[in-house]
Amino acid sequence: MKRKYLSLLLAVVMLVTCMTACGGAGTEDSSTEQTAGSGEKILRVATQDPQVPLDMQLNTYSNIMKVTDNITESLLTTNSDGSLEPTLLTGMPTLSDDKLTYSFELKDGVKFHNGAVLTSNDVKYSLERLVKKLKMASLMDKVEGYDAFFNGEADEMTGIEIVDDTHFNIHMSEVYTPFLSVLSTPYCAIYPAEACEAAGDSWGMTELYGTGPFMLKSYQTGVGVELVKNPDWHNGDVKLDGIKYTFIDDSNTGLLEYQKGNIDVVYMDASLYPTYANSDIKDEIHTFEPFGGYYMSFNVKDIPEVKVREAITYAIDRKALCESVLFGTATPASDFLQKGLIGYTDSLEQFEYNPEKAKELLAEAGYPNGYDLRVTVNTKYPTTLTIATALQAQMKEAGINVEVEQVDSSAWTDMKANGGVTCGISNWYVDYNDPDSMLYPVSDGHSDLNSSFWHNDEFKQLMIDGVQTDDETERQAIYQRADEILTHEDFAVAMLYNETLFYLKKPYVTGFEVTSTYRTMFANTDIVTE
Template sequence: MKKGLQVLLSASLIIGLLAGCGSGAQTAPASSSAGGSSTASAGTKTIRIAAVDPQVPLDMQQNTYSIIMRLTDNVAESLISSQKDGSLAPLLLDQMPTLSEDKLTYSFTLKSVKFHDGTTLASSDVKYSLERLVKEEKMASLMAYVAGYDAMESGKATELSGIKVVDDTHFTITLSKPYSPFLSVLSTPYAAIYPKAACEAAGDTWGLKTLIGTGPFKLDSYTAGSGAEFSKFSDYHGGAPKIDKISYKFIEDPNTQVLEYQKGNVDFVDLDNSLYPVYSSNAALKDQIHSFQQAGGYYFNFNVKTIKDPKVREAISLAIDRKSICDSVLHGTASVPTSFIPASLTGHDSSAQAFAYDPAKAKSLLASAGYASGYNLRVTVNTKSNLGKSIATAFQQEAKAAGINVTVEPVDSAAWSDMKKNGGMDCSVSNWYVDYNDPDSMLYPVSDNRADLVSSFWHNAQFKQLMEDGVKTDDSAARQKIYVQAENILTRQDFAIAPLINETKFYLLNPKVTGFEINSDNRMDFSKADIG
């Protein structure tokens, strides 16, 4: 069942489905006006959300798409939470863990926490969950620095030797070498803690019929093609939620989602950037539009095996009129980047200039590289990414001034995945958003251990060393210098990628809803939400 659902996902979801869906509220009878609300029974507070159907188990360890995270964030919790400002705080722990002098061993103490099935969280559940992350393989490399990872990942061991259970509330995690972002890794949804007994008993129905965590809401039902229902967990360790239910309604089309919001049938919906100009001038809706800046953005990913000359890659970068794309394609809701590393992360170079548009220089570079008569470029886009297609189409026109003849190649999700694996792309419109608030996460897709998997095949010894140096130290000033240098090599010396745009994310929220938050890594929190 799991394998079949994953195939279905690859045919229906996209790389760019990273802005999720939100929240709403209702305590009154149904209303036909925007921001209205309804409830199944009198006095029940229900938030209704328009969402994209994941069509796979609701488990971020099995499938890493953020549309799953939007449904599971308030069900399953990690040991540590990432705050709105990017800082870390203990969630299932009494306090932040202590670190040994050699910076290898973290010591943890769990606080008294109940799972939704009434069992008590124990150290053995933590060990099980983090080892399950490795077994599920999707994001196994997040545990790569834990001692014993190589043996477990290769099948030579069945557990991570670096995780030691001391007793029910105390455990240690020992790394094979210092890795300063490790606590940030433990805050990701992939490091969710599940009850071992219940998860094993559920088998392939985990995330479909059964999903048990420690969060403020518990799963009641999940129906592909329809929606998902959640109810509050009264024994939540952070205090019982004020909201009784969260109801997700699966609606694929962005326009239809907004229409449902206007009818008062949902309380939260993501607002596609293409729709922002229309509704931002709508008197009834403009004050219900909210925004946040997600750490990440879109970029051209170059295959350096087929586009070998850095001069050619630089010319392509100079042929992109990013400002025009921001204005025409994204209607002023995006900005021209100055760095691949966004401003919210260590390593962002605030003194760097925005990536330039200079077709004359691009043409000169192409001539010096042997393409005085012009250069033919194939740009591959996923058909499920409307924004990706629009960016590529805009670039197709812009690049003519530089003598670059662009062919836009649309492919479906299955072909996209295959081409990524076999190196079948020359240049693709890709996007990346951090899994945790650290520059190591931002540079992850182009790092030495991932370059082949994303069809860039770019390897640079100096860049690799800087990446290794960056995770060995927790000195913020030193890390800033390291990642500024690494990013400069990536985008301005080797031109291994070409950053395109940083877009702002928008959503519509019923004004009756209070206490709701989205942070920079796109995590949603309903634990303190209420309906006024």
């Protein structure tokens, strides 16, 4: 099971959550009065209807995570700067000298929302449940006993050892230094074993108990979610009395609701940014840059010549793509790793649009009269079609004749699995703040997910070396070299751009931000009515 392939779905949900509005001081006043008059501080957030259980072990959509981040907690939290801090633990875990055993101590007396006390058994249950539910199972694939448990040959993962109610060890089958970052993801949320097991299919629908600052009051598909303050939160009191998520799938409706003052926080599609950037709500627009981006993925069986792939790289006008097609809301990118991730460097060439050089490279590769390229896109995701159409026009100047093939999701999945995509438009976003998470889709053994079939011995060894050291200087050199091989030597992919994403927040809402891993937590949020 490939743990991060579904991050593509998460990224797409990020793109299609297109809600915004324009309004002046009158709107803010009416909203503030309404909130204050209720006697409670209820934050009102617009989001899309997931129509599935609120369970990140079952579904990886970002609109689920925006809710569950405030209900459930993982053992650790990744901060916006990439650092880790203990959440349900007394301190950071200790690591054995051979780097194969992590030892943990839970905070004493932490309670789930149903009153059950958190124990080591809940941790073991939750991490094993993650494997059983399959979606993100291989987040645990370096834990001792994973294979036997995943294949149904064992009843437990032997690598998760319960010492007592508050102490447990996790034994690794091999050194994997990003493991603590893995444990900070929402997929590794800790559930109360007895209640979760008893709830069955109701978990995430009518029942969902975590240890977080807010508790699930109701969840109605087609309507929304209501959360109330957890009065016994182990990390102290929160300022909000609750959160009300309203499901609004139509962007125009979301805009009107924000304009009327019925919504406090709403995510805005990048295509709408130019319209409102200079409006009277410009100061309510906030941005964040997720770790990830869009790129062209090549099937190296269909395009075996490195010079052809290099020619395609120079035939892309990234600047025009970002400024004209993407409304100035994206940044041209030539490297897979971006600033903020270990391995990023500004020393690699940033590819300029050079159709003449592309022609020369094609001629050297044996194509003096031009090259025919089929680019396949999934019609479910209109952004990829927009990009492919723009590239079709750009590449014509380099003698590359692009045929844009549109297929539905079913055909796309089959073609990917069977290597039928010669060239595709892909995107990728990290599950945790580490270059291993970013480079995962193109790493050896997984690139077939993108119909790539690319292999490089040095790159493969670098990916192994990168997770077996925790020395940041060493890791910087390792992943910098890996990116260079991927994007500037083998041209296994052609990076296109990194995104800037947008949300609107009323001025009276304080104390939160959306992180580069798209985590949205309201524990420190307040509504200031004065």
